[in-house]
Amino acid sequence: MTTKHRFRQKYRLEIRERDHPPPHVHLVxxxxxxxxxxxxxxxxxxxxxxxxxxxxxWVVKHRDELxxxxxxxxx
Numbered sequence: 001m002t003t004k005h006r007f008r009q010k011y012r013l014e015i016r017e018r019d020h021p022p023p024h025v026h027l028v029x030x031x032x033x034x035x036x037x038x039x040x041x042x043x044x045x046x047x048x049x050x051x052x053x054x055x056x057x058w059v060v061k062h063r064d065e066l067x068x069x070x071x072x073x074x075x
Contacts, residue, residue, distance in 0.1 A: 004066065005058060007051060013059070015069055023070040027055055038067050 004025065005013045011029035027034040027045075034045035036059055043052075059066065 002069070004062070004069075007055060007058075011048065011051065011055075013055065015066065015073065017073045019074070021074070023067055023074070025059065025066060025070075027051075038063060038070060 001014045001016045003012045003014055007013070007027075011027055011032060014026045014028060016026065022040075023038040025036050025038065027036065027047075029048075032046070032048055034043055034047055034055075036043050036056075038059075041056070041060070043056075
């Protein structure tokens with residue numbers, strides 16, 4: 001897995017090299033595992049309080065590069 005960004009020194013945004021479609025990233029840390037679809041920006045999982053806006057703003061800003069890396073790992 002590749003950590004793309006850290007939030008609040010506890011949560012990591014990851015692309016997993018051996019993962020399933022559709023293109024997505026995981027926000028993980030502690031018992032948190034939120035899946036973020038990079039095409040639709042839909043999410044699945046329980047968000048830590050107050051973190052959703054911060055993470056989604058970052059994902060939207062870096063979406064193209066995240067999709068590019070996903071496609072490199074999942075041709």
